[in-house]
Amino acid sequence: MAKIFIYPTTSLILSDLVARYGHTPLSSATAVRERVQTAGIESVPLQITPEEPKKGLRWAAVEVPSGVRGRMALYGPMIEACDAAIVIEDADFAFGCMGCARTNELVKYLIREKNVPRLDLDYPKNEDEGTRFVAAIRRFLADLGGTK
């Protein structure tokens, strides 16, 4: 069972398919859960404390905005722990009220630098593309040792 970093990290589709084919998806929910279930100082809503931007210095320089470094405190450990990654390139919703375009660029860069098996995809736009999308993910995960 391999640890698969998924991007967008909140993706329902990727999270489901990775688990369905026998691997562990590394998603932002598990990183947020760690913080929500750890005692400490109250810092609503996500329990991101001033410590997180300090931890983020491991992946981003001190000049980088604290929002990027805070987010990297969640995503950085997952990128370091992953054995492979699945990236959806046209995930527009990853940038919005809760997203950060610069963090997204840094995340994709770090995945490329890590040099682990990576599958780049776009969201399917019809049934034929849907079949290709699922088949590609299944083949990719099977090569890592998941369900054939």
Add this chain to the structure above:
Amino acid sequence: MTEYVPAGAGTVTKYIVVESPTVTPAELAIRAYEVSHGLIIKETCFGLAINGKEEEVNGLIARLRAMDPDHIFVKDRGFPPGDPRRCRANLGGARPGFHGIEYETTILPYVSHGLEELRSRDPGSIPAPKNPLETKKLDVYMLKKLIEAQEP
């Protein structure tokens, strides 16, 4: 600064999203109540949120997924169901994570179709999707030419 004492430590919360022509969230909730023991189950407009010990939650999900395996999708959630920091009952409007699910729900029928197709077809026989990184971007010189070609 206020001390934070977490509630429900050691539990997991998972979303079940149903996009099925034959199973509704209400039916899924009734089935979940029938077969679960001591789990927190919350019915939502798109499916369920289930909270409890990981093994029990996974066991319940396996039984619920059997109702329509190609149209029921599961993902993790960081917060327990009804958490006042996230619940729309306290905040008003959709919670931030809903917009991602709302967008992906429009794509789920294509994914479901793919899952159904793969029951009868070999994944090796299906061509690979287009690699998005190979898509040619708009050349900067072409862009300049287009800008200059605009009529005043």
